[in-house]
Amino acid sequence: MMSKDAITVSNLTQAITLLLRDEIGIVRVTGEISGFTTAASGHRYFTIKDESAQIDCVMWASRTLAFRPKSGMQVVVQGRLTVYAIRGKYQIDCDRMTAAGQGDLYLAFAAMKENLAERGYFATERKREIPAFPLKIGVVTSPTGAVIQDILTTLKRRSPHCEVYLCPATVQGETAPEDIALAIAALQNTDADVLIVGRGGGSIEDLWAFNTEQVAEAIYHSRIPIISAVGHETDFTIADFVADLRAATPTAAAELVSQYDRETLWQQITAWENRLNRVVQLEMQNYDQRLNALINSYAFQNFGDRLHDRAQQLDEAEHNMQKALVRHLRQSTNKLESITAHLRSLHPLSPLQRGFALLCSGDRLLSNEDSLAEFDTVEIVRRSEIAQAKIEQVIDKE
Amino acid sequence: MQRLEEIVEILDDGEVALDEMLSLYEEGMKRSQYCREYLEKAEQKVTLIQSQNS
Numbered sequence: 001m002m003s004k005d006a007i008t009v010s011n012l013t014q015a016i017t018l019l020l021r022d023e024i025g026i027v028r029v030t031g032e033i034s035g036f037t038t039a040a041s042g043h044r045y046f047t048i049k050d051e052s053a054q055i056d057c058v059m060w061a062s063r064t065l066a067f068r069p070k071s072g073m074q075v076v077v078q079g080r081l082t083v084y085a086i087r088g089k090y091q092i093d094c095d096r097m098t099a100a101g102q103g104d105l106y107l108a109f110a111a112m113k114e115n116l117a118e119r120g121y122f123a124t125e126r127k128r129e130i131p132a133f134p135l136k137i138g139v140v141t142s143p144t145g146a147v148i149q150d151i152l153t154t155l156k157r158r159s160p161h162c163e164v165y166l167c168p169a170t171v172q173g174e175t176a177p178e179d180i181a182l183a184i185a186a187l188q189n190t191d192a193d194v195l196i197v198g199r200g201g202g203s204i205e206d207l208w209a210f211n212t213e214q215v216a217e218a219i220y221h222s223r224i225p226i227i228s229a230v231g232h233e234t235d236f237t238i239a240d241f242v243a244d245l246r247a248a249t250p251t252a253a254a255e256l257v258s259q260y261d262r263e264t265l266w267q268q269i270t271a272w273e274n275r276l277n278r279v280v281q282l283e284m285q286n287y288d289q290r291l292n293a294l295i296n297s298y299a300f301q302n303f304g305d306r307l308h309d310r311a312q313q314l315d316e317a318e319h320n321m322q323k324a325l326v327r328h329l330r331q332s333t334n335k336l337e338s339i340t341a342h343l344r345s346l347h348p349l350s351p352l353q354r355g356f357a358l359l360c361s362g363d364r365l366l367s368n369e370d371s372l373a374e375f376d377t378v379e380i381v382r383r384s385e386i387a388q389a390k391i392e393q394v395i396d397k398e
Numbered sequence: 399m400q401r402l403e404e405i406v407e408i409l410d411d412g413e414v415a416l417d418e419m420l421s422l423y424e425e426g427m428k429r430s431q432y433c434r435e436y437l438e439k440a441e442q443k444v445t446l447i448q449s450q451n452s
Contacts, residue, residue, distance in 0.1 A: 167448070
């Protein structure tokens, strides 16, 4: 490095530049901001310092900054060490700057977000549909300022028939999370069809309330579908993730709930009425046809004939029954006669007609079981006379 | 209006008994009448709801 010849300032500066860039490279430095200015170009210039040293910093407009730095703020910057040759100054070209301690806050925020995600607060399955024709619209926002005016103007222009329930809430500052949560809760007791919860755009700090668990809970537990409308296109808050639908701006939210203006609704109602009439008329014709078909059916028409048929069948049956009865009676009579004749032939006296005789002892008729040996005398009964007979000898035939 | 749309769709699908169809029709016509009246007298109305905090 040491040279006998003098070198130019530019050469030296270039050497210093290379040295700083290659030997030190990217740094992370913590310190207190002082003299923070934003140029018209959007580039930011400031110094960070501690008790005994300071260093210049630049942060180009193209770098995003999540908060508004102020002098006296403790920050952590990250960037390359560069040289501003024109002034012979070295400085940090900051890529990122975070407020000191914001790291912890950010971690807590990330943890809370993850927790909510795990509990299903962001699940798309639980997103409810925003009613297409809401008539009552609940709004939670600041009662003053452009946001509520934007919403009311948009609704008035597109859907003047909609009633607005405005539940005012502070949307910035310490009380904002509770205020917003309570306003959402208060609207649960109304017949609102849909809620718009939002505020205008702002820095990430301004939107802080919409990143709190308290607001997330209130949105999650709302029985009424909620459209979140926080700030501008690029900012996504936790409220946006939990809400059933996210609108980029409050005006966009108002447009979402007034997709159909009065004229369209009027036409829609007419169309529905026509459809109702057509469908019912068609159905009635259908029923009429079916009824006619039933009335004209063979079964219905020939009911009388069928009745006659049955009557005739009944008569026939009756006649047959009578005939059967007479036949049966006659048969029975015949049978009775033959039995009587038979019975008559079995009468003990009937053999006398044919010349046989009976043996009796006293009143008793002797049967084959009686032995004549037991009797001295028996009566011989014939048709027209009775004889007393003395038994002299009995010969056993067997 | 949502209910009205629902009724039209139910009837369009068919498959409803006669008495149900007639009562749906009646309800649908009542609702469409109500909607028309609602739209006709429409004038933006803003009601202030107080939350516990305010």
